[in-house]
Amino acid sequence: MSIQKLMIRKGFAIVLSIIICLVVSVPAHAGLPLDTVKAYSDKVLEVLRDPSLKGESTKKVRKERLRTISEKMFDFTELSKRTLAQNWSKFNPGQQQEFVTLYTSLLEDAYSDKILSYTNEKIVFSKEVALTEKTVEVQSTVVRKTTEIPIYYRVILKDGAWRVYDVVVEGVSLTNNYRSQFREILANKQPESLLETLRKKVGGAGHSSGPASEPSQKKP
Numbered sequence: 001m002s003i004q005k006l007m008i009r010k011g012f013a014i015v016l017s018i019i020i021c022l023v024v025s026v027p028a029h030a031g032l033p034l035d036t037v038k039a040y041s042d043k044v045l046e047v048l049r050d051p052s053l054k055g056e057s058t059k060k061v062r063k064e065r066l067r068t069i070s071e072k073m074f075d076f077t078e079l080s081k082r083t084l085a086q087n088w089s090k091f092n093p094g095q096q097q098e099f100v101t102l103y104t105s106l107l108e109d110a111y112s113d114k115i116l117s118y119t120n121e122k123i124v125f126s127k128e129v130a131l132t133e134k135t136v137e138v139q140s141t142v143v144r145k146t147t148e149i150p151i152y153y154r155v156i157l158k159d160g161a162w163r164v165y166d167v168v169v170e171g172v173s174l175t176n177n178y179r180s181q182f183r184e185i186l187a188n189k190q191p192e193s194l195l196e197t198l199r200k201k202v203g204g205a206g207h208s209s210g211p212a213s214e215p216s217q218k219k220p
Contacts, residue, residue, distance in 0.1 A: 032162060033128050033136040033138050033155045033162045034125055034127075034128050034138045036155065036161075036162040036163075037073075037125070037138045037140075037153050037155065037162075037164065038125060040069055040072065040073040041123065043069050044066060044069055044115075047062055047065045047066055047069070048062070048115075048116070053065075059116065062116055063112055063116070066112070066115060066116075067108065070108075072163075073163065073164055074163060074164045074165070075156060075158065075163035075164065075165045076100050076103070076104045077100050078156055078158070078163070078165040079103075079164075079165045079166065079174075079175060080096075080099055080100045080103050082165060082166060082175045082179075083103065083175045083178045083179050083182065084099070084179065084182060085179055085183075087182070087183065087186050087191075090186075090191055091191045092191075095191045095192070095195060098195055099191075099194075099195060099198070102195065102198035102199060102202055103178075103198065105202040106198060106201060106202055109201075109202055121142055121143070121144060122142070122143040122144075123140055123141070123142055123143070123151075124140060124141045124143055125138065125139070125140045126139045126140060126141065127139050131154065134156055134157040134158075135154060135155065135156045135157070135165075136154070136155050136157075136162070137152050137153070137154050137155075137168075138152065138153040138154075138155060139152050140152070140153070149169065149170060150169070150170060150171075151167065151168070151169050152167070152168040152169075153166075153167055153168075154166040154167070154168065182194060185197060
C-alpha cells in the first residue's frame, strides 16, 4: 500500500485520538496517566473553541498551537521506535533523528485539517490498565449519536512525565498500522529510500539525515 493511502487510512480514528475534543467525562478515581491525557485534551479543546481563533485567517495560528500541544502530549521518538520496530536499529543516528521529524510531519499533514474541523463529540474516559512498570493504557470511548468508538491511549513514563506513544482505535494500533506500511518499503530497500519517500510526502526535500545519509543507503 502506498504512503498516500496510508495517510488516509484510519484518518477518522487518528483525528479523534489526537483531539479528544469535546465534552470529557472522567471516572472519580482517575490516576496520573489518565489525568495527563485529559489535561492535554482540555488544552486542545480550548484552542478549537477559542472565538478569537475562528475562521481561515487564524488557521495557521491554530495549527501552531495544536502542534505545541502535540509535541508535549506525544513522545514521537518512542512512537517512531515502536513503529519501525526491529528496523529502527538499521537507521544510523542521523537517519533516526530525521525519521522522527518526517514521521511527525507526516502525521500532522495527514490529519491537521480534519482536527481543526472536528467538533461536538463526547469522550468518556473509563480506566487505566497497567501494561508494564512504566507503560499504561488509558481507555476512553468516543460517544456519537449512533455509535461508540473505543480509543485507547498507550502512555509511557519518561523523565517523570507520561506521554503518548501509541493510540489504539477499535483494536487497531497506530504504530502497527504504519509499521506494516513502512515494513513493505524496507523489505528490499535501505533506510534512505524510506526517508526520501517521506521527504517527498511532507514537502521536505531539503531535509538531510546527516553525513551517514547516502543516496544509495536503502534498507533491506
